[in-house]
Amino acid sequence: DIVMTQSPLSLPVSPGEPASISxxxxxxxxxxxxxxxxxxxxxKPGQSPQLLIYLASNRASGVPDRFSGSxxxxxxxxxxxxxxxxxxxxxxxxxxxQASFTFGPGTKVDIK
Amino acid sequence: xxxxxxxxPGLVKPSQTLSxxxxxxxxxxxxxxxxxxxxxxxxxxxxxxxxxxxxxxxxYNDYAVSMKSRITINPDTSRNRFSLQLSSVTPEDTAVYYCxxxxxxxxxxxxxxxxxxxxxxxxxx
Numbered sequence: 001d002i003v004m005t006q007s008p009l010s011l012p013v014s015p016g017e018p019a020s021i022s023x024x025x026x027x028x029x030x031x032x033x034x035x036x037x038x039x040x041x042x043x044k045p046g047q048s049p050q051l052l053i054y055l056a057s058n059r060a061s062g063v064p065d066r067f068s069g070s071x072x073x074x075x076x077x078x079x080x081x082x083x084x085x086x087x088x089x090x091x092x093x094x095x096x097x098q099a100s101f102t103f104g105p106g107t108k109v110d111i112k
Numbered sequence: 113x114x115x116x117x118x119x120x121p122g123l124v125k126p127s128q129t130l131s132x133x134x135x136x137x138x139x140x141x142x143x144x145x146x147x148x149x150x151x152x153x154x155x156x157x158x159x160x161x162x163x164x165x166x167x168x169x170x171x172y173n174d175y176a177v178s179m180k181s182r183i184t185i186n187p188d189t190s191r192n193r194f195s196l197q198l199s200s201v202t203p204e205d206t207a208v209y210y211c212x213x214x215x216x217x218x219x220x221x222x223x224x225x226x227x228x229x230x231x232x233x234x235x236x237x
Contacts, residue, residue: 001177031220039223048210048230049159054223061225092159096221100176103159 002026002095004104012112019080021107023093028073029056037097040069040078043106044089052091053078085111114138116211116228123234124205130198130235133188134211134228141187141194142167147214149224150185150196154207164214165194201235208232 003026013019029037036056041049051060053069056076066081080087090106120132134148141148147166153159163175165185175183184197198205209231212224 033220035220037221039221041224048227049224050227051223051225054215054217054225055220058217058222060223094159094223096223099161099164099174100178101161103161105158 001100001102002029002098004093004095004102006091006093006104006107009105009107011107011109013080013083013109014112015085016082019083019087019109021078021091021093021109023071023076023078023104025074025076025095029076029095029097030073031097036072036076037095038069038071038076039094039096041092041094041103042087042089043092044086047089049092080109083109083111114213114226116213116226118209118211118228118231120231120233122232123236124201125237126202126235127200130196130201130205130209130233132196132209132211132231132233133193134195135191135193136213137192139213141165141192142189144168145216147216148185148187148194149212149214151210151212151224152207153210153230156204157207160207162196162198203235206233206235 038056040053043049057069093104115137117135124130147164149164150162182199187194211228213226215222215225
């Protein structure tokens with residue numbers, strides 16, 4: 001299986017400040033068609049995970065534009081330009097290149 | 113609007129079979145443009161993909177290697193739902209279980225865009 005790692009695992013952020021989460025995979029997620037098969041999810045407290053970013057850089061439907069994804073190969077980044085109170089929760093990256101799909105351990109974002 | 117509604121028991125005895133169902137509204141289990149998945153989450157293992165079922169001219173299943181000998185995912189076209197069965201459970205199978213739809217964009221995996229509400233299943237005698 002492809003192993004996913006994330007850093008940091010905990011990220012306290014002040015409202016209005018930017019935040020950045022790193023995700024690395026044990027092998028390249030770049031498909032031959034040019035797409036990176038890497039997705040980002042947010043699990044808010046007490047809720048099911050929700051899709052934020054798919055194929056490394058595409059915002060899912062309804063996701064605010066303060067969220068952005070970048071990266072290629074084995075290194076990816078999720079950025080929040082200005083953190084809002086509703087952004088608290090655990091952020092997960094997930095590789096979708098190979099089924100069995102695998103998730104990172106999660107990064108817990110909370111408000112300072 | 114796609115909605116996934118999970119049902120099934122919250123307590124299963126060791127060595128028995130865990131059974132959960134995911135009812136689909138707003139889409140079809142037979143849709144050829146998505147797959148239907150089961151994922152679980154526990155403090156010790158995090159989020160863990162278990163397997164999927166999908167239809168592309170015929171039915172297919174894929175399972176996580178770690179689950180392969182114990183897991184069955186079946187579509188139910190008459191009731192527009194799909195199910196999970198996990199046999200020979202142990203306390204290590206205690207987790208929150210989710211069903212989820214995997215969307216595709218121009219043929220590329222576009223993520224789990226709809227999730228069920230989650231079911232906490234405890235394995236205990």
